[in-house]
Amino acid sequence: MEDLPPPPSLAHLQGQGPVALFLDFDGTLVELAPTPDAITPPDDIARRIRALSDRLDGRVAVVTGRALDDLQKHTGPLSVARAGSHGSHCLSADDSILGDAPRELDSDVVSRLETFAAKEGFRFERKSHGAALHYRSDPSLEDKGLSFAQELASDAGLDLKRGKAVIELMHPGADKGSAVRAFMQTDIFAGATPVFVGDDVTDEDGFGAASDLGGFGVLVGEMRETAASHRLDGVTQVLDWLDL
Known part of the structure; x- marks a missing residue:
């Protein structure tokens, strides 16, 4: 299996036009831990993500399998676009809801x-x-x-x-790709080149949606079969690439 190249720098991408970033959380912005509650996010991660969003004129979304209230428990208030529950619960940066909130299981x-x-x-x-x-x-x-x-x-x-x-x-009907598509239909994200960065198999839907919409996916971690076209070795490399 041939390895993938690293993505072009953000500065290079921005030189070609507006860019929209969709970022997984666990394994992408924060190292994995033995249990979901044991993670140790980088210091001041919420402020750093907001600063990144400001640099991209609001076109940054965190897209995670965690519920959004659980995500905030680890980051503090996160005033950027975000999608939890594998894309089934999407909020704009102003906390307005895109679509429906997720339903609980029976x-x-x-x-x-x-x-x-x-x-x-x-x-x-x-x-x-x-x-x-x-x-x-x-x-x-x-x-x-x-x-x-x-x-x-x-x-x-x-x-x-x-x-x-x-x-x-x-419940069926939502994935990380659907979150990308929902955000890309909003005024802030529309017309940008979408880039989805993630490490897990659940991120493949995000990679596919980004590619379909004229962008690409960035796989984080070891090489495997993937819809991504670029790869970074791990969380440290992601944070460096984002200049966080």
Whole structure:
């Protein structure tokens, strides 16, 4: 598999016209941790992201699998465009909603997933838009968790999303690509070249949408099959590229 080149500098891209940045959070702006709550974001990350947004005339959005209230718990108030819950909850920088807010899962589904997690050794996470099984502390749990979650998703008519040592259930109809498309239809983002930066398989939808709209994706981390056309080695390289 041939490696991908690093992206052109932001200064170069801006010299060619307006740029819109869509940034994943975990594994992209902050290093991954054994559990979602154990991350240690860079100091003053919210102010730094806002400064980046100001440099791009407001065309920066954080697009994460986390619920937005959980994201803010780790960053503090984040006064830029943002999409949580894998793109199903989009807010403009002024906190106005794009589309509908995410729906919670049925309580029976949550109960079944939580009971399974406790019995089999997964870490269970309840989210505003769904629920997740984490197994970073024991990767051998993957097949068992995937089998159970696939059956539960099929029974309940839900989407299953996979990430790095996480399996998540949520209502169908939204992904990170749909968030990119929603933001690109707003006055602030319209007409810019979209660039999506992310590390996980859930970011592939964002890469595809950015490409479809005339931009490109930037894969963060080790090389793999991807819709991205550029790559950066890790969080440090992302922060350097963004000049954060």
